[in-house]
Amino acid sequence: MDYKGYLIDLDGTMYNGTEPILAAPRFIKRLQDKQVPFLFVTNNTTKTQEEVMDNLQTNFGITVTEDHIYTGSLATAKYMKKLNKGNKVFAIGETGLKDALTKAGFIEDKKNPDFVVVALDREATYTDFETATLAIQKGAQFIATNKDTNMPSEKGMVPGAGSLVALVVAATRVEPTFIGKPESIIMGEALEAIGLKKEEVVMVGDNYETDILAGIQNDIDTLLVYTGFTKPEDLTLDMKKPTHSIHSLDEWTIR
Structure with missing residues (x-):
């Protein structure tokens, strides 16, 4: 499937706490090499954009700019301001x-x-x-x-x-x-930030309850990677399945 842009979770997808996920920097490098737009959409509110950027580069070998990062904090402040x-x-x-x-x-x-x-x-x-x-x-x-x-x-x-x-x-x-995933508030703001329509992007994440439901509930395709919260055995027959699921980001082809 060809996607014009990627919305990507951080914790459990790019790393687990302080533990690296080895496929993550390779995945981001492939997006950068092909000049495919991407935006990290994280529910984590503990760090500023700059701190998230520094953490990615210093600890996990992922080099991005602050513009690649959309946190739950930014989404919360923007929503409250709009009210x-x-x-x-x-x-x-x-x-x-x-x-x-x-x-x-x-x-x-x-x-x-x-x-x-x-x-x-x-x-x-x-x-x-x-x-x-x-x-x-x-x-x-x-x-x-x-x-x-x-x-x-x-x-x-x-x-x-x-x-x-x-x-x-x-x-x-x-x-x-x-405010945060799986709610429509943060997803709508993320689409505004990346400048693409919902049918043009895929939501990549490790957590069915937040990342994948964020896609399912907002008509966005999803890519579940089993490197964090959700395991294959957690998906029961009555649950709507992600559009795609993989065990490692190395398995995903970027076109």
Whole structure:
């Protein structure tokens, strides 16, 4: 199948935590050699675009520019900006999220925020979740960066943003607006960023619940690679299958 562009996941597809996936840099090099546009679309909100770029180059031998990277943080900030419902926010999240929100013009407000955003935060405290809960109960709009309950690492499958979001949902009984894969919000923004139509691209990823469903639910072809979260035995008969599935990116031919 010929595709004009590729939307590509990072963790579990390009690497597993700090562990390299050897086929990944070869795959990106083939795209670059053939001048095929690609965009990394990641639910990870912990790093800025620059940090993601540096991590790819320094640790995994993948050389790209910041324009190749679209994070859940950027998608969240852009979505909130479009709503035009105020600029006060309380965010549970790391550098990538807070940097994106600040650059988009949002300011922190713990007492009366317009928005509460919950993302992965490995240093979040009980007080943070208390603040978020009380603000949502007062009427702040609840935004969640993504549903990933787990994420692959060199230690195994560790808790992801979705696990933290579930805590706040349980405490408030309020369902958030989700931004990241598999939601249409981040996929629509990614298509805008790469400048292609949905029928012209393929979504490449390791996680059926996020990457592959992002394609299926938004009418985008999918390429599932079994290097991270989802294993072949996880695909049951009642699940809609990915357009393509492979065990290694080395198996994929770029035309």
